[in-house]
Amino acid sequence: MPKNALQRFIKLEAAAGILLFLAAAASMIVANSPLADYMSTALNARAAVIVGALSIDKSVLLWINDGLMAVFFLLVGLELKREVLEGQLSNRSQLALPVVGAIGGFAIPALIFALLNSGDATVLKGWAIPSATDIAFALGVLSLFGSRIPLSVKVFLASLAIIDDLAAIVVIALFYTSDLSVNALAFAAIGIVALVTLNILNVTRIAAYILVGVVIWIAVLKSGVHATLAGVIVALAIPLTSKHSVSGVRPERKDSPLRSLEHALHPWVGYAILPIFAFANAGVSLQGLTMEMLLNPLTLGIALGLFLGKQVGVFIPIWLGIKANLLKMPEGANLLMMYGTALTTGIGFTMSFFIGSLAYENLDQSYADSMKLGVLGGSMLSLVFAILVLWISTRRRPA
Secondary structure (H helix, E strand, O other): OOHHHHHHHHHHHHHHHHHHHHHHHHHHHHHOOOOHHHHHHHHHOEEEEEEOOEEEEEEHHHHHHHHHHHHHHHHHHHHHHHHHHHOHHHOHHHHHHHHHHHHHHHHHHHHHHHHHOOOOOOHHHHOOHHHOOOHHHHHHHHHOOHHHOOHHHHHHHHHHHHHHHHHHHHHHHHHOOOOOOHHHHHHHHHHHHHHHHHHHOOOOOHHHHHHHHHHHHHHHHHHOOOOOHHHHHHHHHOOOOOEEEEOOEEEEEOOOHHHHHHHHHHHHHHHHHHHHHHHHHOOOOOOOOOHHHHHOHHHHHHHHHHHHHHHHHHHHHHHHHHHOOOOOOOOOOOHHHHHHHHHHOOOOHHHHHHHHHHHOOOOOHHHHHHHHHHHHHHHHHHHHHHHHHHHHHHOOOOO
16 A cells, blocks of 8 residues: 555544544443433334345344444455555565464453353353454554654554454354354355456446445345455455456556545544444443442453453564564564554454444343443553553654
């Protein structure tokens, strides 16, 4: 990705992180105010789309989590494909550091959660919750320090978070599916063949891919596989470059359908979809909050996984790699700055809430409340300590 495009990406994600924080704060305020019942009623209201024999009837909350978040995963898929083909993830020399950090940052939090909840099979369904990183929030923290944080560090964090998203997509596909419908999966497969055909024929009209994508989303929704994965499937089919052939002339690069769609979606996802998701999912009533609720293994496993697991899993492997001259320190960075950056990966928030909503769907509300407390607690601890460490690491650098 060109440097100016990367800077625009980071700037947009940082601004979206601030909006996410405001949406989460608003959700907590409403959940602990006289408006709480109205919010609950609105989120649990039913909305149906009926076309002939096809009927999709869901609560407003599920329309947000299954519908709007499919658009979010469409954007994630577009970012992944572009980064792998022409961005930071296509450069092996720059890929090693974020890959090592991402692997440790995914495994250690899950291990901490599993150790604390090994005796409860139901709770263990949420093992992946503390392994997630919220790229918008994390980059938002780095943006607070302006140019005192080198662009190379922001690139490292963005790359790590994108790899994190890829791991989350795989986890959702493998572990958070219900009973599968063979017929619905067959329709989804036909849709995927149609996407591949469009790609082979070099169809560049985004509308054609989106139309097929809607059909795939419906089929995946009915299949038992989580519907948001349809967004990733569609993203992977959209061409990065379009070509036209002129007699006797080699095909030339034209405007990119993928980059055009990514550019169009980014503001909608960052400034609307994710804040709506945060507002709908972050609210938890603190009425009757006890130490037992804060220290139960579910809450503690998520909070410690995010706060301790993420910083240890990300920082220790890259520190050892740099000391052994196997990995290269980002230009202009120091170890304390890298530690502060590792702390920002403990801000799970959006992705943690999303995985948690899948893990404890249709269970007692106490599971969701404990999950939310753990995510909020671990994310806030990571946020506060990240800001403190980054401030110390940058105070002697020129602005």
